[in-house]
Amino acid sequence: MNLASVVALAVVGAIVVGVALATRPRGTSTLDFYLAGRRVGVLTNAWAICGDYFSAASFLGVAAAVYVSGLDGAWYAVGFAAGFVPLLLFVAAPLRRFGEFSIPDFLARRLGSERVRLVAVAVVQLVILSYLIPQSVGAGITWQLLVGQGILGLRPYETGVLISTAVVAVVVVLGGMRGTTWNQAVQFLVLLAALVWLAAVVIGEGFRYGDAIDSLGAEPLANPTEEDGRWRLEPERSQIDPDAPATFGEPGSRYGALGQFALVVTLALGTAGLPHVLNRYFTSPTGKAARVTTVWVLGLAGTFYALAVMLGTAARALVPGAVDEHPWLAGLTVDGVLRVPEHALPVLGRIYGGDAGLGVIAAGALVAVMSTIAGLLLASAATWGHDVYERHINPRATQRQAVQAGRTATVVAAGAAAVLALVIHPDAFTTSMPSMVATMVTWAFAVAGSAFTPVFILAIWWRGTTAAGAEAGMVTGAVLAVVMFTTGNAVEPWVLEEVLVTPTVVAAPVAAAVTVLVSRRTAAPPDVDEAFVRMHGTAADRRAERLARLTVGERGRRGRRFFGMRGPRARR
Template identity: 80%
Template sequence: MNSASIAALAIVLAVVLGVSVVMRPRGTSTVDFYLAGQRVGVVTNAWAICGDYFSAASFLGVAAAVYVSGLDGAWYAVGFAAGFVPVLLFVAAPLRRFGEFSIPDFLGRRLASERVRLVAVGVVQLVILSYLIPQAVGGGITWQLLVGAGVAGLSPYATGVLVSTTLVAGIVALGGMRGTTWTQAVQFLLLLAALVWLTATVVGEGFRYGEAIDDLSAQPLQNPTHGPDGWELATEQSRTEPGTAASFGEPGSRYGRLGQFALIVTLAMGTAGLPHVMNRYFTSPTGKAARTTTVWVLGLASLFYALAVMLGTAARELIPSAVADRPWLADLTVEGVLRVPEHALPVLGRIYGGDAGLGVVAAGALVAVMSTIAGLLLASAATWGHDVYERHINPRATQRQAVNAGRLTTLVAACAAAALALAIRPDSFTPVMPSMVATMVTWAFAVAGSAFTPVFLLAIWWRGTTAAGATAGMLTGAVLAVSMFTVGNFVETAVLREMLVTPTLVVAPVAAAVTILVSRRTAAPPDVEQAWLRMHGTAADRHAERLARLTVENRRAAGRRFGRGWRGARR
């Protein structure tokens, strides 16, 4: 434990808590608690989406994946950033124009079905839990390195898991979407500042990305493995050129050609189905603002992931030469290579910034963890509080009761994620995965991209989508995705395992086909044209539609008044 690191972390947490308290909602309405009154500006919302999206998998996981496997790790950065392209082109504007509170609320109203809503709630909770667990793991790993001590008899890892989830659950329950939005915006800026500082530092010390790639690619890629005699380095074999050693600067160290493509598709498709990210678009004031926000997010994501890839490469190049002068690295490395890849950025920060540098980077990692956990818990609260409690358990609930139900679900979800994260050993996946945190997050993307995104896109862009079709598509996607990546973790054949653990390339088309086939055999909801106009009509179209509706309502009202007058005259 060192005082400089703890001080840096304490300052960051104080800022985050202060923002949450100051910006908490003043009222108790569900629109304020879940959607921040739908008045979040473009830049603020872009920062908040980045804070929501740039999780432990982005901050720790991408750099760790690059550190372990070079170019193959960079596919994570490509997939994570590319995910906002389909969101920009197909989802952001029509989703916001339609409105509502959450993905289940959108699907339930668009398809006029409570069954669709409840199935979507179940899939949302599966995605959220899959995403929460690696965030809690990332918090435990970072605390373990930063503080190195536990409390109340707990291990450092367990302490980090509990501190990160408990603190964020309190922030969300207190601040709602308004407080969480500003908290996540500030957290993103702190996170980006940590990356920029570390990049500037290593470049200032003489690091050159191109030269580092050439140097690292000149020798076979080796990583630690735990054998019968303890930890030792083992040479990675190329998946694209069997019988040859893998290289840091060439594809194939972890994924074959098909596996690389499947990974990118899984991550890109999954983004459009992530409930905590998509819910943010409901907070924009207009569809145009939602689209503009996504353009900002794409630019910020490109910068963020470019820095993460560069720093993962820098860690692989610079850490081995630092071991001799820094005895504390001996316990973390095997012949100069880190045992836990997620330590790459914090270790780099300590090498070049001392304890204060470690504190800055580790605080950034915990900020990434807490920011994403906050978004996930808020998405969970929206689905349970609004889609289940308000509509099914207590339809006569007051606004305060609905908000309190949402707050309670944040605590339940946080406890479930913490309990599952505590059952995981931090080093249990590293021998077979480029990054434990990034790979576990991929499972959440696989469920979202397989179960939600095909149905989501069809509901937005195909008039013929029906409630029965959407239900069948979501269940097919979720069951197949979970089954495939569960089986994939026990398969030895490399090519088959790659496809199974990133199943969206196969499952998403199947889920879309099931949705279409079932929809063609069942009746579409009665108000399809009205829903289509809300999502896709121009401003003039929507204005004309509102005028027409008001005219019809006025005529009906006039007719009712005339009828009452005529009947009165007869009497």
């Protein structure tokens, strides 16, 4: 057992629970529990969005992808960061100005349909579940790799799944959005500090990124493969030029030209449709604050992913030379190349910081998992508690009952994710498990980008969007993404496999087209002009619109008094 890792994780856990207790909402309103009273500052919200978004797939996965495939791995960083551009340009400010609780709430109010709300709830839960399971699995793998010891008779993997899920559930139940926001902000700073520390150490030891790229690109790229219990290095072939070997600094080691484009589109559009990210914009005090928050997120994401790409390259360049000095590396490498790419950052941390360095990376990895799980659980609670319980099961619920429903939904979602993560035990998938986790995360991006992003942007920017069109678009996008992704993972490799496994490049345009076609044959909601003033008007426009509503309402009341009609009698 790595004592430094255990101490680091214990400290992080204590801080997380302490922040949740210190920042728990004083009241019992749904506005406080789900949206922190819409009083979250710009910088705090930006840190929290980063903590919400930068999962283990970002912290360990991007560096691993760069380590194993060079330039092709950097496309993950590009796609993850690029998703905040459409959020900045098309979504953040209008979404906040409209001012609802969740994605289903926004679509239901914008399009005047409760059926749209229920369809959106189903898609939200599909995205959250497909994102939540790999995060719980990642927590178990992280504990197993970096701590290596279970408690109370549990195996290490099971211990990691249960402890991380339980801690996060407690944080969300106690703190609601306010406590989760501050926790995610603190967790992101821990995550970023771990990357900055490791980058500073390797640069201080003489690593130079440009020199490393030149050196690594001078020879063919090869990675370990296992056959009949024996490991060997297998050269990679270029997917762009099959007659040439792949190299670290050139595209083509993992994806052809079409596959690279499809991957970036899937990740970028998926980011713009992730429920747990979009829900954070409802917590901003104003539309301008939401837009400025996104600018900060873009800058922080660029810094984070630049460091991850650099450290993946550093691991590829530095680990071979450290094998002789650190005998423990012999069991993790084949001719100086790591067998498991996800070990890149932990190995660098141990090489340059010993057990304490490994503890820092352990804390960062588990923090990344826990922060993302918190956001997912809160998004799930908002849809079940507000959009299902308050709107359909118990419309007369008190604020206390509504908040309790959200807390119950949090516990149920956490338990379901933990159970499914325990069922998907990594012992039977020792070598394939990291790629399975990454695949499941990509699938969540594919569903979100195909089902939500096109419908969401049309609802915000096209007056003609109707409830029937949105329903048809969401169902089409979700079903097409699932069918393509499942097919792509089942068939033998062929020319279109890369598009099938990253299907948003096809599914999103089809979903948008279906939304438009069905909307043109159905009636738009009657209050579309009012909705557009709320989303896109200036502050003066919105004040004028509210004043007009009040004036019309006052005239109606005066008319009823003049004719002697009051309240219910006027309708008899």
